[in-house]
Amino acid sequence: MRNLFSTLSRNENNNVFLNSLSVFLLTILIILESDVCFSDEDSRFDGIHFDGNLSLRDNEFAASDYGNQISFRPLAVLFPGSVSDVATTIKLIYKMGPHSPLTVAARGNGHSVQGQSQAPGGVVINMKSLGGNTMKVQTGPSPYVDVSAGELWIDVLNQCLKSGLAPKSWTDYLYLTVGGTLSNAGISGEAFRHGPQINNVLQLEVITGLGDVITCSDETNADLFYSILGGLGQFGIITRARISLEPAPQKVKYITVLYTDVGVFIKDQEHLISAKRTFDYIEGFVIVNQTGTFFVLEVAKYFNPDTADSISQEIQSILSELSYIPSTLSELEQSYLEFLDRVHRTELELQQLGLWDIPHAWLNLLIPGNKIQSFVEGVFGKIINNTNNDPVLIYPVNKSKFDNRTSFVPPDDDVFYMIALLFHANASSIGIDGLEFLNDRNKRVLDFIEANQVGAKEYLPQYSTQEDWKAHFGPRWDAFVQKKITYDPLAILSPGQRIFQKGRVRL
Ligand SMILES: Cc1cc2nc3c(=O)[nH]c(=O)nc-3n(C[C@H](O)[C@H](O)[C@H](O)COP(=O)(O)OP(=O)(O)OC[C@H]3O[C@@H](n4cnc5c(N)ncnc54)[C@H](O)[C@@H]3O)c2cc1C
Known part of the structure; x- marks a missing residue:
């Protein structure tokens, strides 16, 4: 004592x-x-x-x-x-x-x-203390894995691969926990066809803000189930999750091609996410430097070695429908695990250079499809003049693949884009006030969005006032507060999101 x-x-x-x-x-x-x-x-x-x-x-x-x-x-x-x-x-x-x-x-x-x-x-x-040898893979016609919410996705993948299975929807980086990404959404290059990770969960075990342990799914305690998914940790702590699986492919052909015209680039991206015959993974990134603004389309096709020939033909055929600069095509064959775990290799390199555990001024935006071109033209080369080798992601997803019963808030269009400005503060490349400069620039991007009524939503939102949160949720705000009153009436949970103050939740 x-x-x-x-x-x-x-x-x-x-x-x-x-x-x-x-x-x-x-x-x-x-x-x-x-x-x-x-x-x-x-x-x-x-x-x-x-x-x-x-x-x-x-x-x-x-x-x-x-x-x-x-x-x-x-x-x-x-x-x-x-x-x-x-x-x-x-x-x-x-x-x-x-x-x-x-x-x-x-x-x-x-x-x-x-x-x-x-x-x-x-x-x-x-x-993470809750994990440890508790994963159970269920094989059969509708396979799934039961995991502790503190498991890292890389460990979930490795366990599932032992049974020839894998989850369907990913994040670009796998050293994130199941509970952490399910509290946000979990969006990556497979989301256009499988939806985000929150769409691929069959059941959760949750502890509410009253301390009650509740199992929930689409059939049982469905209101809690959908509240928790994308719920920013506001309604309960996820302790276990049942994740839907599919047969894991063994190999991946990963292809990149370059564009200089944003209109052509987004036309091709949107064609790919709506086409019947398409790739399994679709993302892209922007490069801005002194010579201009460039767009890289990143796609991947998953396959098993016995279908290698027919997959190559299919890839040629899909690529023939696109309008990239032909000489810029590059292709790489990897194992499925290597492909999914790609960012970890970058992490190890950055750690060696001392560039991993440094301040990150990240801003993730979801932009309605009908505003993406004007957003890109107004921001890249005007507000952001140099991407300095940091990743700036740009890729579309289909809103129909995002279950609107979850707490995740999408923008208002059938297609919306993930724009991820993933800058790290690097004094040598940006000047001594790197972080301040980056935060100020992010603010100017947000000001541009407001001034031009882009109708964007923040992903992994960083608001600090309840007014901003109200605007983020829009017509869903009252329902969000009502759920808070039901599942965490004293606002004990996840204070770091800065949505509610302890003991003060009211409509
Ligand atoms: C290098 C990198 C790459 C990334 N790539 C992607 C990507 O491709 N796609 C994508 O969607 N996101 C991506 N993210 C963001 C990632 O989804 C978030 O950082 C997320 O918060 C997961 O991280 P975490 O497990 O460390 O959770 P934390 O940061 O620890 O927690 C996030 C929030 O969830 C709450 N929380 C955590 N666990 C639980 C639980 N079990 N139950 C209830 N609430 C919980 C926390 O209280 C907190 O509010 C990336 C992040 C990094 C650093």
Whole structure:
């Protein structure tokens, strides 16, 4: 007990008094609930109340994320050893009522860029502690895998490949957790045909803001199921997910071609996402430098070695319908695993150069198809004059593949584009104020969107006022608040999204 309070006094929280009070109340509640006492050694509980460990020390990692711009220390980090550890924690904090400042954030792999997985002065739940040999692959005509929400997608893939199966929809990078991407959407080059990852989930196990453990699906507790998918961690913590699978292809032909005319580029991209005979993966990126603005179409066809010849013919035939600059075609054959895990290779290179754990000024936008050309013409070469070898993604998806019952908010058009401005602050290439410069430039992009009524939505949104959130959800705002009242009435969960204030949720 002594240790608990001495650790607390070392924490740099804004409101030490309120947090002291909260820990005191938390302590009393735990003791009343379960006969638990604290060890004199550290912050572990002796009464076997937690299968894992609640740590009050050395928790700096939970105050950081991939963005490296925002840092709020939690009061404690729970390394859950079981689902009931998570439920107990939330239930206890719920019982403390609206005046306690304690909140709870699930931390997946901490790859948010604006503190979304942080809990200032609250409890961070390290979801990766829940994983570990608990994946179960179900083969047969409708295969699926049951996984802990703290599993990384790379581990899910490797496990499924052992049975010749794989999930259908991906993110470009696989060192993200299942719970983290399902709280957003999980969008990549397969989304135009399979929808995002949130469209490929059959069942979830969730712990609500009241501490209730609920299994939900399209058939059971459907309202909770769809609220949670794309729900930014607002309605519950996902502890397990059942993900739909398909037979895994062995090989991939990955092709890139170049365009200089944005109109021709987007015409070809939109043709590909609506054509019956097309590629399995469709993305693209923009390069801006002193010589101009260029567009690279990236496509991939999946296949097994016994169909290599016919696949090559099919690829030629699909490519013959496109209008890229012929001399720019490049083709690469890879294993399916190599292809899906491509960004990790870049990560390792950047880590060696010291360019991975640095500030990232990312801005992800969803632009309605009918505004994409004017957006590109107004932003690239005008607001963004140099992409400096950083990835700037541009690719369309079909809105019909995004289930409108989820909490994900798409823009208002049948086709919309992912525009991912993935800049890192690099003093040597942009000047000493790299981060400030990039954040200011992102603001100018957002100002352009507003001034020209582009009707864009942010993906992985970074709003800081409730007014902005209201505008983001538009006509869906009231329903979103109503769900919050139902599933997390005290606004305990995911404070880092900055949508609700603890204890203040109202229509
Ligand atoms: C290099 C890189 C590449 C990326 N590529 C893509 C991409 O191609 N497509 C794409 O869609 N996204 C992409 N992302 C973004 C990614 O989807 C988000 O960062 C997402 O937050 C997942 O990261 P995470 O697992 O680390 O979750 P965290 O950042 O830890 O958490 C994200 C949010 O979800 C909440 N949360 C986490 N786990 C749970 C849970 N189990 N239950 C409820 N809430 C939870 C957190 O509290 C937080 O609010 C990329 C990110 C990086 C860094």
